[in-house]
Amino acid sequence: MRRAESQRAVKGRERSGVEAPREHRSTIGHFVTFEGIEGSGKTTQIRRLSAHLTAKGVPHLVTREPGGTPLSDEIRALVLVPREETVFPEAELLLYVAARAQHVRGRILPALLSGQAVLCDRFSDATTAYQANARGLEASLVERLNRFAAGGLVPDLTLLFDLPPEDGFARVKGRGYGPDRLERESLEFHRAVRDGYLRLAGRDPERIVRIDAAAPEEEVFRSVLRTVAQRFGW
Numbered sequence: 108m109r110r111a112e113s114q115r116a117v118k119g120r121e122r123s124g125v126e127a128p129r130e131h132r133s134t135i136g137h138f139v140t141f142e143g144i145e146g147s148g149k150t151t152q153i154r155r156l157s158a159h160l161t162a163k164g165v166p167h168l169v170t171r172e173p174g175g176t177p178l179s180d181e182i183r184a185l186v187l188v189p190r191e192e193t194v195f196p197e198a199e200l201l202l203y204v205a206a207r208a209q210h211v212r213g214r215i216l217p218a219l220l221s222g223q224a225v226l227c228d229r230f231s232d233a234t235t236a237y238q239a240n241a242r243g244l245e246a247s248l249v250e251r252l253n254r255f256a257a258g259g260l261v262p263d264l265t266l267l268f269d270l271p272p273e274d275g276f277a278r279v280k281g282r283g284y285g286p287d288r289l290e291r292e293s294l295e296f297h298r299a300v301r302d303g304y305l306r307l308a309g310r311d312p313e314r315i316v317r318i319d320a321a322a323p324e325e326e327v328f329r330s331v332l333r334t335v336a337q338r339f340g341w
């Protein structure tokens with residue numbers, strides 16, 4: 108997509124009110140998302156890829172969901188803090204997509220339009236895996252809300268760091284600080300999240316590349332570098 112088309116997409120979306128826009132991919136800056144269950148090591152890999160891009164002089168933004176703007180960071184704190192009150196899946200879904208709506212318009216699109224690459228720790232696929240697959244909310248509703256929140260923006264590449272939830276749990280436990288509200292969910296829940304991700308990867312193998320996250324960190328990073336070199340010449 109060219110800059111003018113992208114700006115039209117943004118304007119068209121503003122006019123369209125609640126209507127979910129058609130999907131579009133950014134070819135102005137490359138948009139790369141990192142997904143996986145808890146403890147998959149994706150945050151470490153983003154940090155390493157960012158260092159690699161800095162060394163190569165590739166301008167980029169590192170951000171995460173939920174988060175990335177002051178409002179979205181506040182929503183992150185709200186949705187992740189463990190609390191006594193039951194958080195109903197419907198409310199949880201709306202909080203995540205609200206954070207995304209703000210993040211896309213306030214941070215991601217401006218960076219892409221200025222030619223920066225964007226490395227984002229989680230995006231719409233997380234909502235499908237967690238809120239549709241694991242929480243059991245209707246997949247078509249989640250998909251529609253995802254499109255609405257993202258303004259139709261779809262990652263150019265998604266790296267899926269895949270490993271068994273048992274291994275992910277062990278890494279989270281060894282981290283030295285307490286688990287957040289989602290990390291406290293059962294092994295069953297996290298199995299459903301993983302299944303959700305693998306199903307998404309099966310449906311869209313061009314965009315979503317599965318990386319074996321059970322391998323040593325160095326090997327995982329080599330896979331990341333191989334993938335982004337092939338796709339973007341980084």
Ligand code: TMP
Nearest residue numbers: 172173203229230233234237238289290
């Ligand atoms: P993080 O700990 O990897 O930053 O992700 C925050 C948590 O929020 C993680 O448990 C996954 C969860 N999550 C959802 O359930 N739905 C979403 O749409 C997103 C972005 C994250």
